[in-house]
Amino acid sequence: MTFAARARDAIGNHQLHVALDRTTAQFGLRRSAAIATLDQFDAVRNQARAAKMQVLRTLGESLQEFERQLLASGARVHWAQTGEEANQIVVDIALKAGVRRVAKSKSMVSEETHLNGALERAGVTVIETDLGEYIVQLGNDRPSHIIAPIVHLTREQVGRLMQEKLAVPYTDDTQTLARYARERLREEFLQADMGLTGANFGVVENGTICLVTNEGNGRMVTTLPRIHVAMMGIEKLVPTMADLDRFLKLLARSATGQKLTTYTTLIRGPKRGGDDCGPEELHVVLIDNGRSQMLAGEIAEILGCIRCGACLNACPVYRTVGGHAYGDTYPGPVGAIVTPGLRGLDKHAELPGASSLCGACRDVCPVRLDIPRMLLALRHQAVEQTPQPLALRVGLKAFAHLASRPRLYRTAMSWVRRFLRSRASDGWIHDAPGMASGWTRFRELRAPAAQSFEAQWRARAATKSRT
Amino acid sequence: MARPRRDEEPHVSDARAEILAKIERAVRTGRIPGGEPHGAPAAAKTAGDSTLSNADRFILEARALGVEVFVEWSAEAVRERLALLTSGKRVLAWHPNRLPYKAGDALPGAVSGAASKVEQARADVGVTGCHGAIAETGSLALIEGSGCSRTVSLLPPVHVALVRRADLIATMGEFFTARADAMAQSANCTFVTGPSRTADIELSLTIGVHGPGKVVVILGP
Numbered sequence: 001m002t003f004a005a006r007a008r009d010a011i012g013n014h015q016l017h018v019a020l021d022r023t024t025a026q027f028g029l030r031r032s033a034a035i036a037t038l039d040q041f042d043a044v045r046n047q048a049r050a051a052k053m054q055v056l057r058t059l060g061e062s063l064q065e066f067e068r069q070l071l072a073s074g075a076r077v078h079w080a081q082t083g084e085e086a087n088q089i090v091v092d093i094a095l096k097a098g099v100r101r102v103a104k105s106k107s108m109v110s111e112e113t114h115l116n117g118a119l120e121r122a123g124v125t126v127i128e129t130d131l132g133e134y135i136v137q138l139g140n141d142r143p144s145h146i147i148a149p150i151v152h153l154t155r156e157q158v159g160r161l162m163q164e165k166l167a168v169p170y171t172d173d174t175q176t177l178a179r180y181a182r183e184r185l186r187e188e189f190l191q192a193d194m195g196l197t198g199a200n201f202g203v204v205e206n207g208t209i210c211l212v213t214n215e216g217n218g219r220m221v222t223t224l225p226r227i228h229v230a231m232m233g234i235e236k237l238v239p240t241m242a243d244l245d246r247f248l249k250l251l252a253r254s255a256t257g258q259k260l261t262t263y264t265t266l267i268r269g270p271k272r273g274g275d276d277c278g279p280e281e282l283h284v285v286l287i288d289n290g291r292s293q294m295l296a297g298e299i300a301e302i303l304g305c306i307r308c309g310a311c312l313n314a315c316p317v318y319r320t321v322g323g324h325a326y327g328d329t330y331p332g333p334v335g336a337i338v339t340p341g342l343r344g345l346d347k348h349a350e351l352p353g354a355s356s357l358c359g360a361c362r363d364v365c366p367v368r369l370d371i372p373r374m375l376l377a378l379r380h381q382a383v384e385q386t387p388q389p390l391a392l393r394v395g396l397k398a399f400a401h402l403a404s405r406p407r408l409y410r411t412a413m414s415w416v417r418r419f420l421r422s423r424a425s426d427g428w429i430h431d432a433p434g435m436a437s438g439w440t441r442f443r444e445l446r447a448p449a450a451q452s453f454e455a456q457w458r459a460r461a462a463t464k465s466r467t
Numbered sequence: 468m469a470r471p472r473r474d475e476e477p478h479v480s481d482a483r484a485e486i487l488a489k490i491e492r493a494v495r496t497g498r499i500p501g502g503e504p505h506g507a508p509a510a511a512k513t514a515g516d517s518t519l520s521n522a523d524r525f526i527l528e529a530r531a532l533g534v535e536v537f538v539e540w541s542a543e544a545v546r547e548r549l550a551l552l553t554s555g556k557r558v559l560a561w562h563p564n565r566l567p568y569k570a571g572d573a574l575p576g577a578v579s580g581a582a583s584k585v586e587q588a589r590a591d592v593g594v595t596g597c598h599g600a601i602a603e604t605g606s607l608a609l610i611e612g613s614g615c616s617r618t619v620s621l622l623p624p625v626h627v628a629l630v631r632r633a634d635l636i637a638t639m640g641e642f643f644t645a646r647a648d649a650m651a652q653s654a655n656c657t658f659v660t661g662p663s664r665t666a667d668i669e670l671s672l673t674i675g676v677h678g679p680g681k682v683v684v685i686l687g688p
Contacts, residue, residue: 023670056499060490073654079483131676132667148667155669178665178673185677190584206651216663216678219621222655224584234486241647245640256666259528260604260639263678264658272654274613276580288482292489300497370500 003350006325016152016322023151027313030257031364037259044246049368051243052304055204055235056295062204062237063286069207073269075282083113086287090115090196090229091122093283097227099124099193103185105211105218106130107198108146108307109231109287112329112342115196126196127188129217131181138165144323144331146309147255152322185217195221195279199232200306201247202284205240208268209284212251212261219263228270228279234286235295235303247306250366254308294341298377302337304367311361311371317354326351333361333371337378345382352378391435410452417448521602521635522686528605532661533674535683542568545629545687549573549594552627552683559590559623562614567596567631568687580616593623593679598649599642600634600684604660607684608642611655620659626679628659630686 010016035041055062067077080086086109094102102124104110116126116137128137132149136142139161143149150158155172163170168180197218201210209230211218222228238244252258271278295303312318312332323331327348328339336355340348352375355361361371402409423429424447432440439445449456519527526536539545550573559578563571571577574594578586595615599608607628611617620626636642639658643650650656663678674680 019669026670053499053501056497057494059494060487063487063490079486081482081485085482129677130667131665135667148670150667153668155671158668174668174671174673177668178676182676186588189677190588214663215665215676216621217676219617219657220677223617223621234490241643242640245638245643248639258660260606260658260660262660262662262664264606264660266650266656267654268651268656269654272611272652275611275654276613276616277584277618278611278654286486288486288489292486292493295490295497295499296493297496298498300493300499 001327003325003327003354006327007321007354010321010325013322015154015157019152019154020319020322022154023148024313024319027148027257027309028364031254031310031313034253034257034259038249038253044249045366045368048243048246048250048366049304051239051246052306052367053301055237055239056300056303059234059237059295062239063234066202066204066207066237067286069205070269070284073207073282074272075207075269075284078283078285080285080287080289083287083289084118086113086231086285086289087115087118089283089285090231091118091124093227093229093281094119094124094194095122097193097281099227101188101192102126102194102196103188103192103217103221103225104128104130104133105195105197105213105221106133106149107196107231108329109198109233110196111143113231113287113289115231127185127192129185129188129215129221130213131178131215134181134185135161138162142324143329145312146307146330146332146334148309152324189217189220189224192221192225194227194229195223195225196229196231197221199230199236199284200251201244202232202237203239203241203244204237206268208241208244208266210244210248211265211267212248212263213265214256214258214262216263219265222265222267222279223277226279227281227283228267229283229285230267231285231287234288234291251306251308254310254364254366290342294338298381299337299341299374301369302334302341302371302374304369305334305338306367307334308366310364310366314360314364316356316358316360321354326354333375337371337374340378340382345378345385349382349386352376352382410454413452417450417452420445420448421450423447519602521637522632524602524637525600525605525630525635526686528603529661529682529684530605532605533682534605534661535681537683537685539685539687541688545685546570546573548685549627549629552685553592553594556591557589558592558594559587559619560594561596561616561619565596565614566594567629570594570596570629579614580618584618587618588622590623592625592627593619593621594627594629595619596629596631597634598656599636599646600630600686601637601639601642601658602635603638604658606639606658606660607682608646609657609659610646610649610653611657612653617655617657620657621678624675624679625681625683626659627683627685630684632686632688 078089128134145151159172199209252261270282318332326335330338336351357372429445545568597607598610662682665676
């Protein structure tokens, strides 16, 4: 199914529009209010951007230093070239340690690698503990927003889902719905043998893994189970703690409009000698899965993305079609770049086209990523990679020939003008012929003026010089 | 130089070498924009009334998050307040010698982080001190260590934190610098900024999902 087909479905889905309208606009307003509470927002953005680009330029060295620091803190480090390799590493850790139940905090990269399926096939039970992801799992659904996975559902839909799956009384009161989830998930936290998380940031200078959550599930899964596995893309590094401080200032403001997420957890290795709690083993899985490929080309900059979701909320296309239309883990403007980058442009050549290039994404990006530039670069590559239809190739060549010969061009255009005017009624063309019919399918085309601009200009100049 | 120890499974180190080689090639061709020179001093401060003291700022920010703040002027008053808040409740607390104001005296029968998970999960109130109180965000910094279990601020539905004036610090950045050594000694440092919350269902704010739904600060002398 193509993006266009999925987008058409989404546009016809009334529930989706109710849900998207209720949320994306809110997100944008909250973000604006939150960045007003930060002095020199743009200076902080510039510094954050510089830090990320520095990490990318020195990614090999940065990763090796990060690894050294992790090992020194007692963590174990694994490297995975592909999503399947990453999943296999996690499955192996689980099987080796006799893990039966995994409690997961929200992790985009584990969505990207389809970890849950791999664990379940190995006989390990996986429970999502972020409220949104838990509801996604209950409904066998897919997340549709980077930070608000069920932005596509209304509270009524959530109420009916819980009624059906958990055998609880129907309600559309969000407080009660959250309590249902809390009660069920509390048991899971206590029973899980392994906690699985992503990583919001990895600090190169000291091997700190930073996790932010609002619900506290991220703390639960890194505190109660005896093993903690953190999966992270190789690009998630920041150089220093001072950089981390800046990114934390930007992330929550851009994502949810908070000054800081409720829980900011900094992890350095597994449980230590005198500690009462914490995992005995900490595993960090560093995942490439297409990232080094992206780093090699025009879209390297997108690896600076901190997954705040601000560009989704700002994007007129996302706000109309929602996250599922993008067809993969990462939706919105960032997804239109990352998905072709991770999965191959040949399979997702149309995604970079899912943008009006209005630039709203670039304006809100906390790392000032030039998303429109990268979308254009991908469009360019897509055109070069795919054989274009004969009519288009010949047509463009003919047009180039015409356009570089002024006399011929003027003659041709006067014929076109005459032809189009002959088809117009009341100054509008309602039904263009041939390949141009696509234009008039949903709108009308203004009929051209009787004379070309050039001719009118010349006539005007002549009149002026006479007076 | 000795090579760093890592998992010996062959596919793991193969993957490592492959990835690093790919990165080395990639950075030569990739379009990675320059930025402003890195390492410029952090200019980031939270906007707002800079004339406020750290204490006032902390109270203002914490209350805005829905944290209940009591200000007490003596150790005795802190203990009395704590006794009021915890009387008749099952209490999970940091070890008495890690709590300021001899607050352990006000918590007879409190369970510690060394108890079983299930027993800890039954507590009604968790009582902690703190290692820092960040004024600009109203956050409590809690560094894991002997007697300072993070389960105390996580499992019970109510978290009571005892904050000394000396714990107040303006920003998280300053805390990172000032407490760098203590953080390096610990496996976990958590910043608690208000009660547990979610907005996953239609962005409607819901308090108390997995962590405490109520956070109380007693700011002592």
